Structures are given as structure tokens and as C-alpha cells.
Amino acid sequence: MSAERGLIDTSVVVDLEKVDPTRLPADIAISALTLAEVACGPHAATDEFERARRQSHLQQVEASFEPLAFDSACGRAFGQIYAAVLRTGRKVRGGRTVDLMIAATALANQLPLYTLNAVDLHGLEDLVEIVDLG
Numbered sequence: 001m002s003a004e005r006g007l008i009d010t011s012v013v014v015d016l017e018k019v020d021p022t023r024l025p026a027d028i029a030i031s032a033l034t035l036a037e038v039a040c041g042p043h044a045a046t047d048e049f050e051r052a053r054r055q056s057h058l059q060q061v062e063a064s065f066e067p068l069a070f071d072s073a074c075g076r077a078f079g080q081i082y083a084a085v086l087r088t089g090r091k092v093r094g095g096r097t098v099d100l101m102i103a104a105t106a107l108a109n110q111l112p113l114y115t116l117n118a119v120d121l122h123g124l125e126d127l128v129e130i131v132d133l134g
Contacts, residue, residue, distance in 0.1 A: 004025060004026050004027060005025050005026070005027040005028075005029065005111060006024070006025030006027075006028065006029065006111050006112040006113070006114050006131065007029045007030065007031060007068070007102070007105060007106040007109065007111040007112070007113050007114065008024065008025075008028055008029070008030055008034075008113075008114045008115075009031075009034060009099065009102050009103075009113060009114065009115045009116075009117070010033075010034045010037045010038065010098075010099075010102065011115055011116035011117045012024075012114050012115060012116055012133060013030060013034055013038055013061060014038070014041075014057075015116060019116075019133055020133075023114075023131075023133055024114060024133075025112070025114065028065065029065070029066075029067075029068055029109070029111060030061070030065045030067050030068070031067060031068050031070065031101075031102045031105040031106075032067040032068065032069050032070055033070055033098055033101050033102050033105065034067065034102060035061065035062070035065075035067045036098075037098060038057065038058050038061050039058055041054035041055075041057070041058060042054040042055040042058060068105055068109055070101060070104075070105060071108070073108040073109075074101070074104045074105045074107075074108040074109075075104075076108070077104040077105075077107040077108040078100065078101055078104035080104075080107065080127055081100050081101075081103050081104045081107065081124060081127065081128075082100070084123050084124050084126070084127055085100060085123055085124070087123060088122060088123035090122075090123070096120060099117070099120050099121070100121075100124075103121055103124055103127075103128050106128050107127050107128050112128070112129035112130070112131050113128050113129065113130055113131065114131045114133055115130065115131070115132065115133065115134070116132075116133050116134040117134065118130050118132035118134060
């Protein structure tokens with residue numbers, strides 16, 4: 001059963017058309033960080049068709065969701081997320097950093113986080129409700 005409101009991460013946004021809508025929250029939120037990642041997609045495409053597809057997807061995301069800002073509350077929540085990841089023996093670096101900042105957005109806004117990559121969020125279960133759609 002899905003929550004009334006929840007934050008979907010970039011993995012879900014990218015594959016939204018493949019996700020069973022009954023598994024998603026009724027009120028879907030995204031982070032401004034997810035919008036930033038999706039906005040990179042057209043620039044990373046290697047051919048015109050893929051670039052156009054990604055641009056269309058970006059426009060659809062922009063029209064469908066009002067992103068939550070990564071504000072000072074999210075910044076403070078990221079400290080908790082960072083500490084939780086360190087306790088698992090993993091490091092916070094590279095692409096994982098943005099994923100964890102999205103998790104901090106969920107924590108700061110007290111929202112469950114819907115993802116297709118729950119393994120990337122291992123160790124955060126005590127802080128954020130992780131909903132594995134994978």
C-alpha cells in the first residue's frame with residue numbers, strides 16, 4: 001500500500017512509465033536535485049534521437065512536478081544521512097552523494113523515499129522510510 005505523499009528519486013523519475021502507478025504515492029514529490037539530474041540527460045545523449053527523447057522527458061517532468069528545494073533543513077538532514085552511511089563502512093562520494101542528498105530531502109520533509117535502487121540507500125532505514133520499487 002502506498003503512502004499519501006512521498007518523494008520519488010531519480011531512478012523512479014527516469015523509469016516512471018515502467019513503474020506500477022498503484023505502488024506510488026497519491027501525491028508525488030521530487031527533489032530539485034532529481035530535476036538537476038534529469039536536466040543533465042539531454043546533454044549526455046550521444047545521438048539526436050536519444051537527446052530528443054530525454055529532452056521530452058525533462059519537459060514532462062518539469063510540467064508534472066514542483067520540486068522540493070534542497071534547503072537548510074535538508075543540509076542538516078544530510079549530516080545525519082552522512083553519519084548513517086559511514087556507520088555501514090561505506091564512503092560518501094561521487095554519484096552516491098546526490099542520491100544521499102535526495103534521501104536527506106526526504107528526511108527533512110518527513111516523506112517516504114521511493115526508489116528502484118534501494119541497495120544504494122542501505123543503512124538509512126532508521127532515518128528514512130525506503131520504499132523499494134525494484
